Amino acid sequence: MTLLRVTSKALPEHNRRHNRALLLQTLLHDGAMSRADLARESGLTRVTVSDLVNELSSEGLIDELGPREGAHVGKPAQLIGLNVNAYHVVSLDLSGDERFVGALVAIDGTVVHRLDAPVHGATGDDALSTALGLARDLVKRSTVRVLGIGIGTPGVVDGEGIVISAPNLDWAGIDLPQTFGAEFDLPVHVGNDANAAALALHSYHDAGPDFMVIEIEHGAGAGLIIGNALVTGGAFTAGEIGHLVVDPDGEPCVCGRRGCLEQVVAVPHLRERLRRAGAQRRASVLADAGRALGYAVAPVVAALGLEAVVLCGPADLVEGPFLDSAAATVRSLTLAGTGEGLTMSAAGDDHDLVLRGSAVFVLSAELGVS
Amino acid sequence: MTLLRVTSKALPEHNRRHNRALLLQTLLHDGAMSRADLARESGLTRVTVSDLVNELSSEGLIDELGPREGAHVGKPAQLIGLNVNAYHVVSLDLSGDERFVGALVAIDGTVVHRLDAPVHGATGDDALSTALGLARDLVKRSTVRVLGIGIGTPGVVDGEGIVISAPNLDWAGIDLPQTFGAEFDLPVHVGNDANAAALALHSYHDAGPDFMVIEIEHGAGAGLIIGNALVTGGAFTAGEIGHLVVDPDGEPCVCGRRGCLEQVVAVPHLRERLRRAGAQRRASVLADAGRALGYAVAPVVAALGLEAVVLCGPADLVEGPFLDSAAATVRSLTLAGTGEGLTMSAAGDDHDLVLRGSAVFVLSAELGVS
DNA sequence: CATGGTTTGTTAGTCAAGCTTACGAACGCG
DNA sequence: CGCGTTCGTAAGCTTGACTAACAAACCATG
Structure with missing residues (x-):
């Protein structure tokens, strides 16, 4: 139906x-x-x-x-x-704190050539010019026709590709398609980084028609594919789960509340808590964080009838006790019938997911392939 | 995009x-x-x-x-x-404990003629024949061409309209399209009752392109519309939130766990708890239940970027402290940017929602209108 | 080794469903 | 009363899928 x-x-x-x-x-x-x-x-x-x-x-x-x-x-x-090299896509991954990564990506998602540029903390126009420079170098490098420019950025991106807000980059209302379109005579497609990762998993890793990917890096964000389609939400805020409160009595967060998911599972906070706890209690700290994530994920799994959830992030954190505890928590909170078919897995620290997913933005819009 | x-x-x-x-x-x-x-x-x-x-x-x-x-x-x-009366749809709402309700529904969702049949607890073939009889009477009553038969049933319904499992009716693997198709030479379309309610809100109440409806009756179930499309989930279990655990230390549930959402918010349990608490603590009991629902709903709202959630159920329970507390809880748990645009409302006890939504199953499939 | 059956890809012609262009009909306005 | 405007329709074009039919190239087989 x-x-x-x-x-x-x-x-x-x-x-x-x-x-x-x-x-x-x-x-x-x-x-x-x-x-x-x-x-x-x-x-x-x-x-x-x-x-x-x-x-x-x-x-x-x-x-x-x-x-x-x-x-x-x-x-x-x-x-x-x-002919997977009939065109290449210029893909940019702007999700890194230290460096922006860019690549020429073939139609099958192969990264043909990779470049990066340091940003460490640059924001606003500086970050924008860094991204533009990266694209410029990649266009120069390309040996085959360029199909377009695909950009995966943190923050909220609207249907036209305008970055409504990206706190890390201090961007608000940045019209990337216009900015890039002015310099390059190429179609430009922009999306959220977690959404890009979701698309990459969907297109190139047979993740199935319905799943959620959770990106755990500097912050925490999610991308959802439902019925083979990306979910963006009415205000383009789908996947913004970083400031979902998972522990009302938890530590204060920059957003003004306490116990946001980001406070519990984001890489910097998690590493700090591991450091304080010491090696002995490492597994327990990771399991606690995984459990908190599980509490946040379970309702989504039940409501959407999800059969797959993929965690992305540093392998040393995400794989092991964290994943196991998160998976066990979700299973224990959802109905047998619903939770049983659930596969929770870790995609490791595959930064190329965002790059390749950003390419899908372009491939999907220009060629209809995904 | x-x-x-x-x-x-x-x-x-x-x-x-x-x-x-x-x-x-x-x-x-x-x-x-x-x-x-x-x-x-x-x-x-x-x-x-x-x-x-x-x-x-x-x-x-x-x-x-x-x-x-x-x-x-x-x-x-x-x-x-x-011509909204060019065809009528024979709609059946099988979600009631006491009675099955059926109606002739016009293209604009108007209920033209209503019938019902007692079931009180009948299951299996008895329930099936009651439903068949209701359809038979409605077909007989119809004065204009019948476009098809639409059925909203509790339980999990697959893409072919087969009821995979409906515990209340003791149904498993019941092929309603075949059963009804054998007697009536009409297209038969079957779906979950909460999904029907969601479609009715979408088609006839301008509920927007993305929202969730939560049905609180004998059990608790949800229907989701994302991007103007109904979400069914890979195993057709989307919306099955009744046995999501919201309180691991709560009262035992028939499913074997403790503190399922259904134990907290379903009408029979809620009424019993109100009775025990007395009139004085009525508001507090309702607020507690609303809060529990809020905890379950908040992650879904954040993950999907939902801007609307609609509660359906007895007005004396759902409206007032219950709704207020649920809405406040969701807002307090989700990011300002995400939760701010959220409208939580009660559709009251509009049983016709399921009837009219079941008509949408047929109208959508046969005429493409929704 | 000729013959026949099978699969592939192409040629020729048909049909469906949109489009553009053009026109008559019916109105209000100056 | 003519003029511009809007509505609905008629005629013919274009696109893009389809069916029917056929030549080419292979295997199997007597």
């Missing part, structure tokens, strides 16, 4: 775009195959597929790879493969 | 269906207007609109209402109105 309200008109050319995207998508996720295979996979006719393949081929997005290996009856199939 | 993975082919006829639905949708929500108005609203050309209008008119779905009142320059516009 698909219950989605119709809100805009449909034209034949939208149709074509959709089917083009469907073929690219199929080639990306299922690998090279023949036109006839594509027809069977997609439900389109061989004729239509041939036509679309010609179009995509003339744009260089796909390649003819020659006949299929192995013995089969009938005329040998000619394999068609996605 | 629309980030939704492409998963199936698009054909020209889907296009047509989509645009038909768009016109119906526009007429439903914005009222009668001329073909030219429809063209402006929808973005389609006047020619295309005229063609679609002819098609819809010949099916009796819309009516020509004559010229528009008032003086305007140019040729007078001929108003076109949705």
Whole structure:
């Protein structure tokens, strides 16, 4: 049952775009195959597929790879493969405290070339020029056509890509698409860093159609994919769980309240508490933090019927007692039927998730692949 | 930014269906207007609109209402109105403990004719035949074409409309579409009762594109609309928050744990606790229950960036201290930026919500209107 | 080794559904 | 009373999917 309200008109050319995207998508996720295979996979006719393949081929997005290996009856199939280097995306990850990271990313999410630039604490226009410089260097470096610029930034980002607020960078109302668009004649797509990570997991790690990723770094944020779609929330604040209060009697937070999730699980606070506790009580401190996270996550898991939650953050903190305790807590708080199918896992400290997810912003908007 | 993975082919006829639905949708929500108005609203050309209008008119779905009142320059516009009685939906609400309620529902959600049948505690095949009988009577009563049968039932319902489990009715793996389809030559669409309520609020009460409705009756369940779409969850368990533990030291629950949300807020338990506490401590008991609900809801509000939460249940319980305390708790636990835009409200004891939402199951699937 | 069955990809033609262009009908206004 | 404006429709175009039919290339088989 698909219950989605119709809100805009449909034209034949939208149709074509959709089917083009469907073929690219199929080639990306299922690998090279023949036109006839594509027809069977997609439900389109061989004729239509041939036509679309010609179009995509003339744009260089796909390649003819020659006949299929192995013995089969009938005329040998000619394999068609996605040319993952037809375009590269200039991706920026602005979530780091110390450095902004940028990369050229291929269509399959491969990081082709990586650069970074120090920021340590720079904010406002300084941070903006650092990001611009990074993009400039990457565009210069690129050996193939650039499809666009994808930016994953901390903070709240609206539907147009304007950063409504990013306290760490002291940004408010920063129009990144305009700023970058003025210098580069390329489409620019911007999103929240945790949302980027969620998209990367969705597109490149088969995380499933419904899951939540929780980023534990300097702060704590979440990204949600529901029904194969990113959840942004009406005011674009979905995933902003850092200042959810998990312990009303906890330590004071910069936001003025006490016991925010960020106070309990964010890396700086957690490391400080571990230091104070000493090696002996390390596991217990981590388990306590995991339990607090579990209390915050359980209602979301139950309400959305989530089957997967992924934790991202420093492996030495996130994996082990922290994850185990969080998972056990969620299971113990949710109904057997709901919590049983739950897989909680750690994606380690994979900073490339944000980079590759930022590329998905662009790939999804420009080519329809994700 | 629309980030939704492409998963199936698009054909020209889907296009047509989509645009038909768009016109119906526009007429439903914005009222009668001329073909030219429809063209402006929808973005389609006047020619295309005229063609679609002819098609819809010949099916009796819309009516020509004559010229528009008032003086305007140019040729007078001929108003076109949705014929909300072109079809009726046979809707069943199986969520009651005492009685199943059924109704003939018009396209605009108006309840045209209502029937009910006692069940008090009947389960299994008995409950099923009661529901079938109700549908039979309603089909007999209908004076206009019946578009289909929509059923809102407690429990977990899969994508095909099969009731995977509904403990109250002692149902497991009950294929309602098949059972009803065998007797009635009509499309049958089945969903969870809380989801039906959510759809009714979405379609007929402008509840917005993202919100959660919490049904507090014999149990406690939630329905979620995210991005104008109903959230079902991978295992169709979204909204099953009744056995979320909100108080690990609370009273034992039938599920074997302690302090489930249902133990705290469900009507029978809440009434019993009020009885024991006496009139004097009534407000305090209600506030306590509201607070517990708030603790469960806050993480969901933060994670999804929700701007609206609606409580449904007996007005004497839900409105007042319960709602106030729940709202205050959610606000106090979520970040200012997130919680500030939050509207928590009570829809009272509007049992028709489930009936009308069950009609939306059918209207949405068959006509594309919601 | 010729023949037949199978699979692939293409060619030719059809159909559906949107679009643009153009026009008659009906109004208010000067 | 003519003029500009708006509405709805008619005619023809374009896009993009479809079906039907076919040539090419392979395997199997007598």
